[in-house]
Amino acid sequence: MHPAFSVIFFTVASGAGFGLISLLFIADTFKLGGGFSREQLVIGGLVAMALIVFGLLSSTFHLANPKNAWRAFSRFRTSWLSREGVFAVVFMPLALIYLVCIWFDAPLWLRETFGFLTAMLAWITVFSTGMIYACLKTIRQWNTPLVPANYLALGYASGSLLLLLGAVYAGLDTTPYIAMSALIVSIAAVLKAIYYFWIRSPGLTPTINTATGLTRAKVKLLDTGHTHGTFLTQEFGFQIARQKAGLLKAVVFVLGFALPGLMLVWVFNQHGGQTAAIVAAFAGIAGAAVERWLFFAEARHVVNLYHGAQRC
Amino acid sequence: MRLGLVIDLDVCVGCHACAIACKEWNASGTIGPLSDYQPYGAEPSGVWFNRIRHYEMDEYPNNKTVNFPMSCMHCEDADCVTVCPTGASYKRAEDGIVLIDQDKCMGCNYCSWACPYGARELDRSSGTMKKCTLCVDRIYDQELPVEERQPSCVLTCPAHARMFGDFDDPDSAVSRTVRERGGFPLMPELNYNPTNQYLPPRRKPVIPVDPQPRGGLKESIKQFANKLVRR
Numbered sequence: 001m002h003p004a005f006s007v008i009f010f011t012v013a014s015g016a017g018f019g020l021i022s023l024l025f026i027a028d029t030f031k032l033g034g035g036f037s038r039e040q041l042v043i044g045g046l047v048a049m050a051l052i053v054f055g056l057l058s059s060t061f062h063l064a065n066p067k068n069a070w071r072a073f074s075r076f077r078t079s080w081l082s083r084e085g086v087f088a089v090v091f092m093p094l095a096l097i098y099l100v101c102i103w104f105d106a107p108l109w110l111r112e113t114f115g116f117l118t119a120m121l122a123w124i125t126v127f128s129t130g131m132i133y134a135c136l137k138t139i140r141q142w143n144t145p146l147v148p149a150n151y152l153a154l155g156y157a158s159g160s161l162l163l164l165l166g167a168v169y170a171g172l173d174t175t176p177y178i179a180m181s182a183l184i185v186s187i188a189a190v191l192k193a194i195y196y197f198w199i200r201s202p203g204l205t206p207t208i209n210t211a212t213g214l215t216r217a218k219v220k221l222l223d224t225g226h227t228h229g230t231f232l233t234q235e236f237g238f239q240i241a242r243q244k245a246g247l248l249k250a251v252v253f254v255l256g257f258a259l260p261g262l263m264l265v266w267v268f269n270q271h272g273g274q275t276a277a278i279v280a281a282f283a284g285i286a287g288a289a290v291e292r293w294l295f296f297a298e299a300r301h302v303v304n305l306y307h308g309a310q311r312c
Numbered sequence: 313m314r315l316g317l318v319i320d321l322d323v324c325v326g327c328h329a330c331a332i333a334c335k336e337w338n339a340s341g342t343i344g345p346l347s348d349y350q351p352y353g354a355e356p357s358g359v360w361f362n363r364i365r366h367y368e369m370d371e372y373p374n375n376k377t378v379n380f381p382m383s384c385m386h387c388e389d390a391d392c393v394t395v396c397p398t399g400a401s402y403k404r405a406e407d408g409i410v411l412i413d414q415d416k417c418m419g420c421n422y423c424s425w426a427c428p429y430g431a432r433e434l435d436r437s438s439g440t441m442k443k444c445t446l447c448v449d450r451i452y453d454q455e456l457p458v459e460e461r462q463p464s465c466v467l468t469c470p471a472h473a474r475m476f477g478d479f480d481d482p483d484s485a486v487s488r489t490v491r492e493r494g495g496f497p498l499m500p501e502l503n504y505n506p507t508n509q510y511l512p513p514r515r516k517p518v519i520p521v522d523p524q525p526r527g528g529l530k531e532s533i534k535q536f537a538n539k540l541v542r543r
Contacts, residue, residue: 067418072418073397074398079396079422080395137502138502139425206428206502212367213497225365229357
């Protein structure tokens with residue numbers, strides 16, 4: 001698949017935003033590390049919402065006809081893309097009410113209710129983002145429950161590193177935030193490792209034989225029938241060299257998981273403090289971006305069978 | 313009604329006439345135009361509803377070239393329709409034709425990701441997705457003589473490799489042909505239940521190929537000289 005940068009930015013930024021606000025709710029409920037002040041919570045919430053809004057806006061850049069984008073809310077019953085849009089829009093007022101509750105010291109039950117609903121909607125929206133890809137039977141690397149799991153885990157991992165950065169700047173006791181980040185980042189790393197292991201073997205997938213129905217003999221492409229590239233080759237023809245993919249997987253694990261993990265240790269041991277937390281957050285998000293690019297680059301659509309691939 | 317095409321892989325000669333006829337009709341059809349990019353330039357490309365690929369099955373000396381026209385299969389379980397967030401893609405209840413409402417499409421490409429057959433192509437000039445309409449603006453046209461109320465590709469095929477008809481009617485020509493010739497759908501394992509069916513190449517006797525006759529001394533000198541001379 002052709003990796004579209006607007007979609008990569010959108011999924012990484014909005015994932016981090018949704019993760020941040022969900023974990024902010026947890027930090028607020030349990031007053032982790034002494035608890036953020038009212039202003040700090042609102043600033044954190046606004047940062048999360050800004051990430052989400054910029055992400056959503058950037059996702060419209062890959063549309064060829066954005067003036068019809070408002071119609072994308074209409075097929076909620078069948079389309080995951082539509083569901084994601086609807087949930088993201090439902091999320092916004094809930095998150096705003098939650099922040100308003102914090103700002104004006106609303107009764108605890110009201111604040112907690114809206115906080116919980118915000119976190120729930122954040123979870124559902126990121127799950128829907130993952131399902132946009134996971135529901136496609138045409139791309140075996142995507143058609144697995146590990147995809148929404150990865151989207152959620154990486155979103156929460158990025159969010160937890162941003163929250164840790166906030167806790168360091170706010171001068172809170174960082175231990176609970178470090179523990180939370182360490183746990184979520186490790187889960188994300190393990191899930192990603194399972195995913196990379198899983199997509200290595202093709203399993204039962206369409207082949208050039210089932211694609212052409214000529215199943216009794218070897219089939220090979222003689223001619224694609226087009227002079228230059230087509231929409232299909234531009235959109236689905238992208239192929240990454242196996243070696244490069246392996247290298248980028250190493251980058252994902254070093255940049256996205258190992259380096260933030262090391263920085264957590266530094267923050268814990270009071271080395272560097274703010275700098276270490278900044279490096280952890282940026283490395284985590286950069287790793288997630290590389291992971292997302294690779295997620296698109298490694299996906300092989302079955303239409304490639306008609307362009308000569310023996311299996312996808 | 314379940315309208316669709318039958319494509320006979322045994323007789324298709326791979327002339328691309330169906331693709332040209334399709335482009336000619338649909339460029340001014342309901343969801344036209346079908347834009348071309350650099351048609352006379354270095355990298356000609358553009359939107360087509362129908363593309364013909366060429367394959368070789370089996371190996372020498374039992375090999376056979378199979379020409380393979382593909383357009384929208386008008387699937388019964390068309391994921392391209394269910395994934396569409398705007399409702400631009402729809403499948404008509406009355407005849408099963410899958411169409412795209414050009415006024416609703418936002419050009420997100422998602423339907424093309426869901427289609428395993430590569431039937432959908434984005435038109436960069438209009439920013440909307442386009443696909444085979446089964447010449448819906450032709451097959452119901454009361455102004456045309458009855459025999460011409462067929463898709464352009466079917467009418468134009470010089471080898472009569474294409475048939476159009478109703479698969480819900482077990483006695484229609486398409487249903488009978490598919491039954492008699494063992495017609496098959498493409499990639500059935502994905503469960504899209506494509507309406508269009510393909511007829512397999514017939515088995516033909518293998519043409520015996522004699523080994524190369526041995527040339528004399530003159531022939532070997534000639535071959536040696538040919539090897540030396542670099543063109």
